[in-house]
Every structure is written in C-alpha cells, then in structure tokens.
Amino acid sequence: MHELGLVNYAVKEVSKIAEEHNVTKIKSVTLEFGEVSGIVTSYLYDYWKWYSKKFPMFEDSTLYCEEIPAVTWCDNCKIQYSTVAYGKTCPHCGSGRTWLLRGNEMRIKSIEVYDPVEADAESDGDLDAPGEYKPQ
Numbered sequence: 001m002h003e004l005g006l007v008n009y010a011v012k013e014v015s016k017i018a019e020e021h022n023v024t025k026i027k028s029v030t031l032e033f034g035e036v037s038g039i040v041t042s043y044l045y046d047y048w049k050w051y052s053k054k055f056p057m058f059e060d061s062t063l064y065c066e067e068i069p070a071v072t073w074c075d076n077c078k079i080q081y082s083t084v085a086y087g088k089t090c091p092h093c094g095s096g097r098t099w100l101l102r103g104n105e106m107r108i109k110s111i112e113v114y115d116p117v118e119a120d121a122e123s124d125g126d127l128d129a130p131g132e133y134k135p136q
C-alpha cells in the first residue's frame with residue numbers, strides 16, 4: 001500500500017499548489033523517486049488512473065515517473081558510490097561505515113497545467129515545491 005499513500009500525497013499536494021495558482025485542470029505530474037525506494041511504478045500508474053477519474057481536476061492527466069539514482073556515502077574515504085552496484089560496503093576501502101545519501105526519497109518534480117495560468121512547481125523555485133514524501 002506504499003504506492004497508494006504516495007499517489008494520495010501527490011494528488012493532495014498538487015491540488016493545493018493548483019488552487020494557489022487558480023488552476024483548475026492538471027495536464028501532467030512528474031514524480032521523482034529513489035532507486036531503492038521500493039516503489040513499483042505500475043501501481044502508481046494504476047492508482048493515478050483511479051484518482052484521475054475521481055477528481056475532475058485530474059481528469060485525463062498524465063503521470064510521469066523519474067528515478068533518482070541511489071548514492072551511498074563512505075565515512076572512511078569521504079566519497080560517494082553507487083548503492084545499487086555495491087550495497088553497504090564501500091568498494092574503495094571495504095568499510096561498512098556508510099550511509100545512504102539519496103535514493104530512498106520521493107518528490108513531485110514538476111506539474112504541468114492547462115491555461116489560463118502556466119505553473120511549474122520546479123521552475124518557480126522552492127516557493128511552491130512541496131516537501132518530501134515521508135512514508136508512514
């Protein structure tokens with residue numbers, strides 16, 4: 001049910017931003033999430049379809065998903081490496097004193113709307129960008 005919560009969050013946040021911009025119709029939403037977040041995109045698309053039928057604002061809107069590569073930090077060598085390739089053990093020094101820098105998060109990257117007002121959550125800067133999604 002991880003995916004349902006995520007879509008629910010995205011729909012709520014996008015609605016809020018849309019209202020602030022007097023937007024009544026969403027064209028598309030792009031979600032960005034980490035490589036190791038465990039999110040199954042096919043569920044996201046399914047839930048999105050369901051929501052788009054339920055809320056007129058999202059009718060015929062498209063959901064896009066983009067992946068953020070997972071990166072782990074090694075505290076010993078002070079470097080970053082690919083989490084998916086090497087896991088929790090640093091490939092340079094073999095240390096286990098490592099932690100995930102990114103790759104477990106999810107955020108709304110951009111929102112495309114129909115006229116009259118063109119709003120883009122990202123290009124407007126941080127002002128309108130919602131916070132990160134925190135799974136329960």
Ligand SMILES: [Zn+2]
Binds near residue numbers: 074090
């Ligand atoms: Zn290391």
